[in-house]
Amino acid sequence: xxxxxxxxxxxxxxxxxxxxxxxxxxxxxxxxxxxxxxxxxxxxxxxxxxxxxxxxxxxxxxxxxxxxxxxxxxxxxxxxxxxxxxxxxxxxxxxxxxxxxxxxxxxxxxxxxxxxxxxxxxxxxxxxxxxxxxxxxxxxxxxxxxxxxxxxxxxxxxxxxxxxxxxxxxxxxxxxxxxxxxxxxxxxxxxxxxxxxxxxxxxxxxxxxxxxxxxxxxxxxxxxxxxxxxxxxxxxxxxxxxx
Numbered sequence: 410x411x412x413x414x415x416x417x418x419x420x421x422x423x424x425x426x427x428x429x430x431x432x433x434x435x436x437x438x439x440x441x442x443x444x445x446x447x448x449x450x451x452x453x454x455x456x457x458x459x460x461x462x463x464x465x466x467x468x469x470x471x472x473x474x475x476x477x478x479x480x481x482x483x484x485x486x487x488x489x490x491x492x493x494x495x496x497x498x499x500x501x502x503x504x505x506x507x508x509x510x511x512x513x514x515x516x517x518x519x520x521x522x523x524x525x526x527x528x529x530x531x532x533x534x535x536x537x538x539x540x541x542x543x544x545x546x547x548x549x550x551x552x553x554x555x556x557x558x559x560x561x562x563x564x565x566x567x568x569x570x571x572x573x574x575x576x577x578x579x580x581x582x583x584x585x586x587x588x589x590x591x592x593x594x595x596x597x598x599x600x601x602x603x604x605x606x607x608x609x610x611x612x613x614x615x616x617x618x619x620x621x622x623x624x625x626x627x628x629x630x631x632x633x634x635x636x637x638x639x640x641x642x643x644x645x646x647x648x649x650x651x652x
Contacts, residue, residue: 410532420470421592432509436460440473462486464545465525468558468640472647488524495649518547520569521554541584549587551600553616566629581608
């Protein structure tokens with residue numbers, strides 16, 4: 410498997426190019442800004458971009474997803490559940506996207522937003538167990554995603570609690586590749602280290618450690634950070650429903 414992360418400062422975000430080099434089959438997740446670096450990295454890696462996936466409809470920046478998919482001749486993918494949005498392909502919980510020897514299982518993990526998905530990735534040349542999970546803004550290093558951008562904080566927190574239960578069921582060794590790190594407006598206690606594991610977050614992430622729903626809802630409803638400017642307008646643009 411080939412994996413290339415892209416760490417962005419404006420906005421603070423992480424994008425990924427990954428896939429199967431031997432079968433020349435790749436995907437880009439949560440692209441931001443100029444699309445040329447993704448196209449160049451795919452070409453240098455010998456991969457054709459088959460899918461461009463946004464883990465969710467972003468509220469802090471304009472996604473480059475549709476532009477990149479158009480330029481690469483790829484399918485633009487969003488989660489189908491909980492959102493009216495324009496995509497060339499929508500995916501639901503437990504759908505599987507094939508990238509040669511790399512398999513991508515879609516996990517519907519709402520709470521930060523209703524349509525949010527995480528991507529459980531297995532490299533069949535290495536083994537039959539999942540190697541990593543791309544969690545977007547559901548689970549990040551040191552925190553979880555804020556819950557009031559598309560619902561009330563309490564309602565979103567109850568939904569997110571169930572989604573985190575799905576991620577907690579994964580083995581400790583599974584690597585966590587989130588969509589943001591310290592400085593992002595979508596979390597409160599994010600680490601400057603961008604990557605982690607399920608086991609480390611299970612032990613050291615204050616929000617992820619909480620096992621009682623009522624306690625988690627109280628935790629998420631306290632000290633809510635200032636929302637991103639024009640969050641609702643950005644979500645409409647990223648859903649393809651506004652210019």
